Amino acid sequence: MTENNMNPLSTEMLYPVQNGIGNMVRTLFPESAFIINSLISICSLFLLVSLLPVFLIWLERKVAARFQARLGPMRVGYHGLLQSSADGLKLIFKEILKPEGADTFVFFLAPILPASATFLVMAILPFDHHLQVADPAGGVIYVIGISGLSILGILLAGWASNNKYSLLGAMRSGAQMISFEISLTLVMLLIVMLTGTASLREIVLSQQGTVADWWIFKLPGLGLIAFLMYMVSSTAELNRAPFDISEAESELTGGFATEYSGISFAMFFFAEFVNMFVSAGIAATFFLGGFLAPQIGVAFIDPLFAVIPGFVWFFLKTFFVIFLYMWFRWTFPRLRVDQLMYLEWKMLLPANLLLLMSGGFFMAMGGIL
């Protein structure tokens, strides 16, 4: 958490509620305010990460059901809200099987790696002005680096299982994820170029002003294209439909997770759903103004929106992007492997390099800033 280095007056006006809480902590415990702030952030992060997958799995099932005109889970709890907690509890009691000929150490390490790596990226997401565990100066490069860890977990799982389905699924999704990671990185670099900073918090603060100052609307059309590219490559990075060839239920049974059961299987799912939240959160941070309240330039709505605390806006934007991911799943048919590679290497990558060049060109011409 870095010190607030922006104009204090504008923050005071924009965020009266949060600053009220922040000032209260600061006046009550002036010396340990920073420590208390960090502790609150870390504890809320921990709670959030452990509860998120439960909620997201419920949401996924509900959205899927509604798209197919069904009700989805309804029995356990109000509208099935406790269904995924019950499923998780059941998985804890299930036996963990290790198939014949599997590499014991790697087999049990594989689900732990991506699951604990999720905490690494969650720690630098800016949930609010004062609700961010850490804000390293090279935040963007850090995010890119950590996202590689989930690929590692999948490859390890596929190799260690001694199962042909697992190996095929892991190799497929490994090839897919490393390919799409390039265009994801290049889109993030575009935003770094436009803002001139790599810290996630400062990227959010660079979008202050009205809705038109969000990066998605900023460059003439290019911001929207960059957002679409981010959505396509992050969907592929998450191994979600329409890019879910690593599992492709009808082809490879469970993909890389075929031989996993019980809590190890649950760990993969945990990582998958938290990663989905992280991708959506980064989309909100980079393109949709993160924790900033949308100011649409209407005199009686803007102050009303500004009163709502920033983390509410962050979660609203993030869940909007998550809903888009879930929507994709029921709208687009699955791509074949060769189509996938065609999309990345022959369409997205050249387009990304062009986008980067035109972004630089616009900046050099002084057209947008």
Added chain:
Amino acid sequence: MDSYTLIGFSVFLGAIFVGGAISISKMLAFHSPEGDRKVQPYECSEEPIGGARIRFKVAFYIFALLFLLFDIEALFLFPCMKIFKAVINNQVVGISPTILFVELFIFIFILFFGLIYAWRKGVLTWE
């Protein structure tokens, strides 16, 4: 406190979370006696023929090489992107905006050329 210390602390909590879940499951999980069919790798109830560590399609290897190339490219572009705005606004002494832009253009062009070379060689076509 350094921001990486805080990250380290939250990762420590994460490791406790994951390790705790797994050890609770180890204690509570049901164990049935082992049989030779039970630990057989799942192949839709066919008897598996041979192990799974087999020779594999070489295209994956080529794509991994290409990935290394372009990811390192992104890493090299990163510092340039970071200072780009400051240079354009003439806040950095000694770097001319025009030269930076031309250098950036040349660097990306070389990579673009490499991509086209791989394309013409037919490496990017998956069979």
